[in-house]
Amino acid sequence: MRAPVGLVLAFCAALSAPARAQQAAGDADATDGVRADGAFFDGFDGLDRDRWYVSDGWTNGDHQSCLWQQDRVRVADGRLRLSLESLPGGDPPLACAEIQSNARFAYGTFEARMKVPYAVGLNANMFTYIGPPQNKPHQEIDFEFIAPDGPSLQTNVHFDGQDPRPELLEMEEDGAFRTYSMIWEPERIRWFIDGVQIREARGGSIPDEAQKLYLSLWSSDRLTGWMGDFEARNAPQVLEVDWVAYSPPGSDCRFEGSVLCGDAAADRRDGADAGDPGGARPEG
8 A cells, every 4th residue: 555755664674775885986086075064055057066076987886777977967947857868889778867966964954856757677866975985984874766666765874884774655656846855963864855754763873974965866677676677668767856955953944945944943953753643753
């Protein structure tokens, strides 16, 4: 049965994502290592190359059936479009898209307003990551949108080689833009959709390393148990991003649509339940 947005399904530990540490040495380390403490809001009037690095010419491992290609990253009409398209004669035969921040961020609120595509074997996402490519332990906080048996959101936490902590939420495939937010604090992480809290994670395995922010769209023909098998005939696919923002810890409302705005903002920052009577329950 399909749950409405806001009701969290049980843990699905067997559905954990492959470690981002499998990525190639071509990651954005030429400008990496800059720690950002300031806020930003990117409405994509253009692609700010001082803020974003565009992945190009490699894959993250054999599990990925598409090649990162900078031509699949486009900005038009005030929106970022990350696409997955056929690559005739290519090996692999698909091209896909990823941007990653040049700077690293430690704690704070990460938000994006996106229209997410769903297809078997497809992964659309927003996440933070640090790991072996930056000579750091693997830590990661995820929003990943997959559809092995219907549209789903997987939230997850990775911490220093410990078992990941995935949780699934069934979604509606209605073509709507929604605002996805993560509030990362030293003692907890909270995930929101359109200002409604869907999950809270606490405990000793909360990431504590400054991380880069990623948005990407990619496919797999090997991770069938988790994502399904993407078929080339289902290309093209597009992840549309209206805006992306970061607010440092302690920030108040900075722009319309932020999870830090509205009547319940103080309660969210103070750790009260975000108002979903269905009950996103803290994890111990």
